[in-house]
Amino acid sequence: MHIADVAVFLFVVVIIVVSLLSNVVVVICFLYNPEIRKQVPGLFILNLTFCNLFLTVSTMPLTLVGVINQGNPGSGGFCQTVGFLDTFLTTNSMLSMGALSIDRWVAVVFPLSYHSRIRHRDAVIALAYTWLHSLSFSTVATCLSWVGYHHLYASCTLCNVRASDTKTQFIIYTVVLHSLTFLMTLIVLCVTYLKVLKVARFHCKRIDVITMQTVLLLVDIHPSVRQRCLDEQRQRRQRATKKISTFIGTFVVCFAPYVITRIVELSTPGHISPHWGVLSKCLAYSKAACDPFVYSLLRNQYRKTCSDLANKILKRSSFNSSVRRVENGRATDTSNTNPTQ
16 A cells, blocks of 8 residues: 555544544433533534434445555445435535524524524424435436446545546536535535624624723722733634634635535546545545534533533442442451351
8 A cells, every 4th residue: 555545544544433432422412411402503413413423434434445445345336325325414514514604693693583583493494405405416416327436536426437428417417516515505604604703703892891991990900810801801802713713614624625626627537646536535524523523512511511421420430339349348358257167
């Protein structure tokens, strides 16, 4: 194996391990905490989590096999099924991110009317659209036999070689697919999160004005307290920007190279390095490992749930170990009191 193939192999292994562990933790938190289950965004996060899990166990291992064997990891029918799942799950996960951004926009811009605007019924309708949208594109590609093993990406996915007889239709399909998934979701993310950032900065300015007025009024305030107030003021300004940059940045960094490679491949097939093709596919896979941290595990509610679960497990294990020590002590005392034969 080439050293680049070894690096890609290790990269995919790390993605699979991190994605499995982190997404399973999100599901456990969802099942354990009733407050998370009551929230509307929890449905979008759960849908996104299951898409990432199925993507991790269905398509990523075959990419590992493709990188090692440098060839088709299975039969034609099996690879077509995996290619169908790859298109469906990737499209569904992108649309779920767009739905989450719309939910956050409504929650921040219309906080008083959020619960009347976004209900569980509305979330179910949005999820039904994401499923219908994803199923339509993946079904069309499968019925026209446009999915199979693609050597450029070492995975079972959309394959332009299988569409040699219908090249024009495949080009139109690919452009429409990425326009209505990646590009549409990116526009929704930018519009909604930038509006959220605008509102957050407005509230920060109001808080800063009140903070500075309080600091100026308190003449005898200690310099360390004043400095702490200024530091918190600076952190408030940066917090919203960091979060918005993370939401949009991870989406662009993970998906943009793969989508651009797909579009370039339509006009110049055979001129793209296989190593770059596999790397772009791996970057798209890495979004499945990033999403649990971006949307769930770094939030206070999920962190508190994980902490409660860890404490519960540790207390139970410490209780079991103490019970064993007591039982062992009793057994030792009993053996010492009995006379030896």
